[in-house]
Amino acid sequence: MQAHIKISGLLSLVLLAGYQPVASAHAVVTDYSLKLAPIHAHQADKVSLNFNSKIELGLSQVFLVSKGDQLSPLEIARGDRQGQMTIAVPALPPGDYALKLKVFAADGHLTEDVIHFTVAP
Numbered sequence: 001m002q003a004h005i006k007i008s009g010l011l012s013l014v015l016l017a018g019y020q021p022v023a024s025a026h027a028v029v030t031d032y033s034l035k036l037a038p039i040h041a042h043q044a045d046k047v048s049l050n051f052n053s054k055i056e057l058g059l060s061q062v063f064l065v066s067k068g069d070q071l072s073p074l075e076i077a078r079g080d081r082q083g084q085m086t087i088a089v090p091a092l093p094p095g096d097y098a099l100k101l102k103v104f105a106a107d108g109h110l111t112e113d114v115i116h117f118t119v120a121p
Contacts, residue, residue: 027051027083027105034117041094041121046077047087049115054082054106062087065098065114074099094121 033048057078062085063071077086087099101113 026109026111027053027055027103028111029101029113029115032115034115038120039089039092039117041119042091044091045089047089047099049085049087049101051083051085051103051105055085056104056106057085059104060085061102063100063102064089064092065100066092067095071100092119094119 028051029049030052031050033046039045039047057076060076062074062076064074065071074090075088077088085103096116096118098117099115101111101115103111103113105111
């Protein structure tokens, strides 16, 4: 009986050691500059994104989604601090667009997200 308790205890420790809460396993957008400052037509701009965890900029990708669901890769200009990235957005005509994000958290988990926005005339 004592051997059974030791094995069960060891199994519990192994299972608990590998457990990570779901919330900390993905880099989720918590805030972005498009909420406060719209992008104006025919002007290049930068968009700042804040995440709930540290991100790997070199492994992450951002795409501009335009009419007809055309994807264009965007440059990740920099990350000023942990959990932030700045994206260079080219001059665009007025219309509806989206940013498609593929972001790797520092723990290796991939998160995909889409942020819709409108370019004002």
